[in-house]
Amino acid sequence: MVWDRPLTDAADEEARGEDRATLGNADPALKGEVSGATGVGANAAPLVYDGLVVSGITGVGYGLHLDAPRPGAPLGAVIGVAGRYGRPGFMAAFDARTGEPVWKFDVTVPDWEGSYSEATAYGVPLHRDVAAEKAAAAEHKDAWKYGGGSIWHAPAYDPERGLLFFGVGNPSPQSAGESRPGDNLHTSSLVAVDAKTGKLRWAFQQTPHDLWGYDVASPPSLFDVEVDGRKIAAVGQASKLGWYFVHERETGRLLYKSEPFSPQQNMFRAPTPEGITIAPGVAGGVNWSPASVDPAAGVAYVAAMHWPAVYRASTLPAEGGKPEVRYFNIEPVTSGTYGLLTAIDLKAGGRLLWQTKTPEPLIGGVLATAGGLVFSGEGGGDFSAFDAKDGAKLWSFNAGAGVNAPPIAYKAGGKDFVAVAAGGSQIWGFRQGGAVIAFGLPD
Numbered sequence: 102m103v104w105d106r107p108l109t110d111a112a113d114e115e116a117r118g119e120d121r122a123t124l125g126n127a128d129p130a131l132k133g134e135v136s137g138a139t140g141v142g143a144n145a146a147p148l149v150y151d152g153l154v155v156s157g158i159t160g161v162g163y164g165l166h167l168d169a170p171r172p173g174a175p176l177g178a179v180i181g182v183a184g185r186y187g188r189p190g191f192m193a194a195f196d197a198r199t200g201e202p203v204w205k206f207d208v209t210v211p212d213w214e215g216s217y218s219e220a221t222a223y224g225v226p227l228h229r230d231v232a233a234e235k236a237a238a239a240e241h242k243d244a245w246k247y248g249g250g251s252i253w254h255a256p257a258y259d260p261e262r263g264l265l266f267f268g269v270g271n272p273s274p275q276s277a278g279e280s281r282p283g284d285n286l287h288t289s290s291l292v293a294v295d296a297k298t299g300k301l302r303w304a305f306q307q308t309p310h311d312l313w314g315y316d317v318a319s320p321p322s323l324f325d326v327e328v329d330g331r332k333i334a335a336v337g338q339a340s341k342l343g344w345y346f347v348h349e350r351e352t353g354r355l356l357y358k359s360e361p362f363s364p365q366q367n368m369f370r371a372p373t374p375e376g377i378t379i380a381p382g383v384a385g386g387v388n389w390s391p392a393s394v395d396p397a398a399g400v401a402y403v404a405a406m407h408w409p410a411v412y413r414a415s416t417l418p419a420e421g422g423k424p425e426v427r428y429f430n431i432e433p434v435t436s437g438t439y440g441l442l443t444a445i446d447l448k449a450g451g452r453l454l455w456q457t458k459t460p461e462p463l464i465g466g467v468l469a470t471a472g473g474l475v476f477s478g479e480g481g482g483d484f485s486a487f488d489a490k491d492g493a494k495l496w497s498f499n500a501g502a503g504v505n506a507p508p509i510a511y512k513a514g515g516k517d518f519v520a521v522a523a524g525g526s527q528i529w530g531f532r533q534g535g536a537v538i539a540f541g542l543p544d
Contacts, residue, residue, distance in 0.1 A: 108141065121489040141160045142158065151296070157251075160189055184277075190251045208249075213284070214282060217235060276429040282310075284310055285309070288306075302353075306492070307340055339405070340385075341388065347451065359451025364381075384406060385406060393469040401445040409434050442475070442487065463535045482499045
């Protein structure tokens with residue numbers, strides 16, 4: 102080992118968190134056992150460039166995850182409770198030779214309330230009670246210190262401009278907004294920072310005051326587009342919201358968003374005691390699944406899903422000297438779900454070229470090749486090749502476990518290969534395995 106550097110101090114994280122497992126065990130209406138734990142992790146591979154190693158942290162969105170009542174079934178629900186839990190997410194750079202810290206970008210900032218936006222930056226109403234949020238602002242002035250914002254993927258690096266681009270997760274606590282008034286900058290955002298210093302260059306918040314778990318989870322892609330006859334260096338991101346966003350790399354200006362690639366229903370609506378069905382649900386849209394861009398054709402390919410969720414506001418009655426607790430339950434529906442593999446025309450402002458519907462929600466990623474093929478896997482085990490022009494399925498192989506990882510293409514011994522991991526996923530209820538499988542053309 103050359104060096105070993107902790108991203109955070111474990112004792113400090115334990116002191117700053119709070120154990121909320123009692124909520125899940127106290128209310129039988131939640132129908133599940135608590136899974137996981139509050140705490141920091143690092144889910145993405147680090148990025149190495151120009152003598153630096155860059156890594157972000159996860160686990161700071163602070164939602165209480167409940168297991169489904171059936172063994173092997175996908176995630177049962179996400180529970181949010183207002184309060185002070187944990188810390189802000191961050192992206193940090195270390196010296197590649199020594200491991201010494203070089204810079205750190207903290208997601209949340211003291212003035213994270215922002216402008217109390219009543220609509221998104223792209224004009225969709227947020228249905229917020231801004232007056233109530235402003236009235237509570239003084240009581241929760243330090244909420245940014247516990248603000249969340251996990252980073253689920255490695256950044257995209259633009260060496261010409263010296264910029265890193267990455268998405269940021271939901272604010273803390275998840276789903277419960279009373280203890281974090283305001284827009285909660287820079288959570289649920291696409292962010293650009295200076296690659297040498299970590300200083301913020303720009304941030305585009307897809308979902309101000311996020312109550313729905315709309316992390317910016319899928320990694321961005323870098324490409325050029327032509328807008329009004331001018332070639333622009335762009336960054337694109339496939340969102341949980343069901344739109345593909347395209348920005349000017351230098352400034353973050355939104356050039357356009359695509360037509361919706363997954364159904365949308367009751368977007369940005371507040372929870373009700375009876376429960377309101379929202380789509381996309383907490384899973385997306387596009388979850389963490391990487392998109393693929395064919396720069397020559399000017400087409401982006403995204404793996405998405407239709408998996409609505411019921412968002413409900415509930416109350417745990419006062420009992421045994423403990424006060425009443427208001428909490429929020431986001432529960433994915435258990436039927437009518439499916440996947441959507443979509444081609445998006447980057448030359449025509451995000452027009453959808455084609456869509457192919459799959460039986461299982463798509464969690465994994467897409468690979469587009471210069472040979473006119475698009476590869477993607479499904480939870481049922483099928484790994485398939487589609488025609489890049491029209492989405493027709495051309496070939497399929499069942500891997501015996503869920504193919505929930507992005508495929509890669511490579512060359513060895515003068516031959517082309519495509520490889521993918523078939524590991525399945527417990528959280529999505531897909532059969533688990535442990536294989537990496539490579540495919541090639543016959544000799």
